[in-house]
Amino acid sequence: MNILESLNETSGKLTDAGETYIKKTEEYYKLKVFQQIAVSISFVTRGLIIGGVLFLALFFLTFSLAFALGQWLNNFALGYLIVACLFLIVTIILYYNRHYINKKIIQSLSSKFFES
Numbered sequence: 001m002n003i004l005e006s007l008n009e010t011s012g013k014l015t016d017a018g019e020t021y022i023k024k025t026e027e028y029y030k031l032k033v034f035q036q037i038a039v040s041i042s043f044v045t046r047g048l049i050i051g052g053v054l055f056l057a058l059f060f061l062t063f064s065l066a067f068a069l070g071q072w073l074n075n076f077a078l079g080y081l082i083v084a085c086l087f088l089i090v091t092i093i094l095y096y097n098r099h100y101i102n103k104k105i106i107q108s109l110s111s112k113f114f115e116s
Contacts, residue, residue, distance in 0.1 A: 039112055043109075043112070062083055062087070065079075065083055066079045066080045066082070066083040067079065069082055069083065
């Protein structure tokens with residue numbers, strides 16, 4: 001009988017250890033998901049804030065460049081047309097390099113997502 005009681009006690013301890021392991025693993029994954037969500041939200045928020053301020057700065061810089069070109073050429077419409085063409089050229093360059101940009105974004109996000 002002593003062996004059966006010992007076996008029963010050992011299996012009870014093993015069951016308790018298994019349950020503890022499952023609970024700790026669940027807690028770990030909850031924390032990991034929370035960390036990933038926090039990092040993602042922080043990344044997006046930072047991008048929106050910095051991007052918004054940068055957009056305003058570029059807006060005023062391009063407006064002043066177009067205005068200055070218009071004064072220099074004595075034709076404001078031509079100044080704005082030149083700046084618009086510059087933006088069109090930059091857009092075309094970015095479009096043809098979109099695969100490189102996607103690759104960099106994926107590398108950056110994957111390093112943050114899969115870090116331990």
